[in-house]
Amino acid sequence: MSRSAFSTSGRRPRPEAVEDISAGVEGWFGPEEGRLLYRLAAEADPAGCIVEIGSWHGRSTIWLGAGAKAGREARVVAIDPHTGTYLREHGETTEAALRANLARAGVLDQVEIVVARSEEAATGWSRPISLLWIDGDHAYESVRRDLLLWGRHLLPAAVVALHDTFVWPGPERVVQELLIGPGRYTSFLHAETTTAARRCGQLAPRAALVRRAGLVRRALYGMRLRAYDANTHGFATIRDALARG
Numbered sequence: 001m002s003r004s005a006f007s008t009s010g011r012r013p014r015p016e017a018v019e020d021i022s023a024g025v026e027g028w029f030g031p032e033e034g035r036l037l038y039r040l041a042a043e044a045d046p047a048g049c050i051v052e053i054g055s056w057h058g059r060s061t062i063w064l065g066a067g068a069k070a071g072r073e074a075r076v077v078a079i080d081p082h083t084g085t086y087l088r089e090h091g092e093t094t095e096a097a098l099r100a101n102l103a104r105a106g107v108l109d110q111v112e113i114v115v116a117r118s119e120e121a122a123t124g125w126s127r128p129i130s131l132l133w134i135d136g137d138h139a140y141e142s143v144r145r146d147l148l149l150w151g152r153h154l155l156p157a158a159v160v161a162l163h164d165t166f167v168w169p170g171p172e173r174v175v176q177e178l179l180i181g182p183g184r185y186t187s188f189l190h191a192e193t194t195t196a197a198r199r200c201g202q203l204a205p206r207a208a209l210v211r212r213a214g215l216v217r218r219a220l221y222g223m224r225l226r227a228y229d230a231n232t233h234g235f236a237t238i239r240d241a242l243a244r245g
Ligand SMILES: C[S@@+](CC[C@H](N)C(=O)[O-])C[C@H]1O[C@@H](n2cnc3c(N)ncnc32)[C@H](O)[C@@H]1O
Pocket: 026, 027, 028, 029, 053, 054, 055, 056, 057, 058, 059, 060, 061, 079, 080, 081, 082, 083, 084, 094, 116, 117, 118, 119, 135, 136, 137
């Protein structure tokens, strides 16, 4: 199978090929949430850009770049200091791997790589944002800071998506407190551990009802996911203990 994300007839990356390439990239980001990001990136308003906080080796960046190329061609800005704690000890960086993976996927020209921490890159930032993807430092304070810092630049109908919600306390608390609580986000979507929602103003009664139904669906999905996670984790703990004798 070709390693290019592009069909031979044109420059539109196909999700099947993107999945194939992304599977060969180190990371913790799954194919279902990849397809969700691809769709959101394809729909993203090119009057704003797509901002990614946390790229690592580029799994999610590839999905964003491919979706943008297949759709309305919003620019992708991928922000990461590329100095994970254990990497620093070895004097290594993930930037080279990111560049190579984006080039192999054929999306490097769609992506601007910014080697900086989110909070540094936000200083002096002035471009509007149509899609904000948060997958950086997962501590509650950091996720909250990322959303507040970058949220200032969101277009009125921009989409915010966060990774590792439902099962990680930091990202999930931010979803509850900043996306669900104040009622300024609607059209909630989820895939694997990713949650996405669209900015909105005051909703009419019918739209508010649809929003509430969406939140009930999300809550039920979260319960299932956490139960599965607990079972799997519990099973693995018992299996490992038995294996140790
Ligand atoms: C879970 S990984 C990202 C995975 C990536 N999205 C993928 O699909 O494989 C988290 C990344 O966040 C980065 N990071 C940590 N703190 C950050 C910060 N303050 N600003 C931007 N990125 C940060 C780390 O360097 C790391 O590469």
